[in-house]
Amino acid sequence: MALRLYDTKTAAIRDFEPLQPGQVSLYYCGATVQGAPHVGHIRSGVVFDILTRWLEYTGYRVTSVRNVTDVDDKILQKAAASYAPGFEPSEDYPAEEPWFALAYRFEQVFNAAYGAVGVSRPTYEPRATGHITEMHALIQRLIDAGHAYPATDDSGDVYFDVRSWQRYGELTHQSVEDMQDAPDADPRGKRDRRDFALWKGDKPDDPTTAAWDSPWGRGRPGWHLECSAMSTKYLGSTFDIHGGGLDLRFPHHENELAQSAAAGDGFARFWLHNGMVTYEGEKMSKSIGNIITPEEMHAVARPVAVRYYLGQAHYRSQLDYKPGSLPEAEAAVERIENFLNRAGADYEYTAAEVMPDAFVAAMNDDLNVPAALAVLHETVRTGNSALDAGDDDAAVRHAAAVQAMITVLGLEELRAAEPAGAAAAEEALANLVQQQLDARAEAKAAKDFDTADALRSRLAAAGIEVEDTPQGATWSLTKGGV
Secondary structure (H helix, E strand, O other), rough: OOOOOEEEEOOEEEOOOOOEEEEEEEEOOOOOOOOOOOOHHHHHHHHHHHHHHHHHHOOOOOEEEEEEEEEHHHHHHHHHHOOOOOOOOOOOOOOOOOOOHHHHHHHHHHHHHHHHHOOOOEEEEOOOOOOOOHHHHHHHHHOOOOOOOHHHHHHHEEEEHHOOOOOOOOOOOOOOOOOOOOOOOOOOHHOOOOOEEEEEOOOOOOOHHHHHHHOOOOOOEOHHHHHHHHHHHOOOOEEEEEEEEEEHHHHHHHHHHHHHHHHOOOOEEEEEEEOOOEEOOOOOOOOOOOOOOOOHHHHHOOHHHHHHHOOOOOOOOOEEEOOHHHHHHHHHHHHHHHHHHOOOOOOOOOHHHHHHHHHHHHHEEEHHHHHHHHHHHHHHHHHHHHHOOOOOOHHHHHHHHHHHHHHHHHHHHHHHHHHOOOHHHHHHHHHHHHHHHHHHHHHHHHHOOHHHHHHHHHHOOOOEEEEEEEEEEEEEEEOOOO
């Protein structure tokens, strides 16, 4: 079965065939780095990391791009607030921090949060501020094509003319008449209240460092324009997949598609959107106080369990967080972990030799991770049964299959995981052995060689080999020892 993916634009599951044989081009929206990430940001990263891993497993070379929006109204507002009289600094927002320093600092926080749950870095991670030239070129193409215009109020703003593009609304399947007003800049300079800003003219209160010269006056780019310019720069005018959170469909992705298509680009062939994360059925909101941060999740469970939780639901479905969600995920990964530790790692199979057909079918069915996890856990159960029956060959093959599946799902940390309490057990063993060696040394010093030999024999019977050296006695586990 070939890979099939749900395309938001056509509202249908379609066979996936890349533009270039053997290669996949993927763009998914990254962070606007105005503050620390929440769990929804990280879920999106996990979703597209799993997609990338599956594409790579099936033989594709993936070029992935995840942007960083590092200049934005909210970034400027939060930085400006840090200079205001009476501002109360905090760990997240120190006093008198320039906007670009704030943006860079939170960019690193996002990268750390992605990395903590095993999200691989994309091939390219461009910042908006590094692509102003490309944005100017795209705006000019739109003006030349009659789909954009400078504002009539000398503000320096440039707008996309939504009524000039008959296909506007095709991604979200709605008409212009039903759409909300675009919030950008001063509406007096617009032809239509739904026109959105491509370029935002410089404001008196904006820092001089947050504006760039342009043919329309100093200013900075509109949010939607940034992604169109960066995606096509790194992936070409037409590319395979554009992804992001469900909340980005409108207006962000709708506007991206409109301006890119109006400029003559084929743009994305598939649109993938991951579902939102809720808290016990309610939308997460700062006003309600039910936002869950990555740090709070890591305080409850190991990173591998957090990743398991974030990836376990179908990517298009809502993921509901409950207080018991992470302990349940921890228990699930421990079952996998315990089997791998029982089975050991002494086997030589390629992933293709042992990957279950049912797992492949599930992943090819619009990245159906819940069904794939069911195959994974069934393989664990069958492997444990083989161990119980003394069928080591079957158990080893099942372990190899589990390793192949967890690699695709980004759960490799389980490979080297120790059984619960293993470190403590090793420390306890070392202490007990050292006590016996100390007693033996005292017996030898007292010429009580019978006791010394008895202690050595007792350790040998327990699988501990003692070697006397000029620096004192050392010990090691004998083959087959405890």
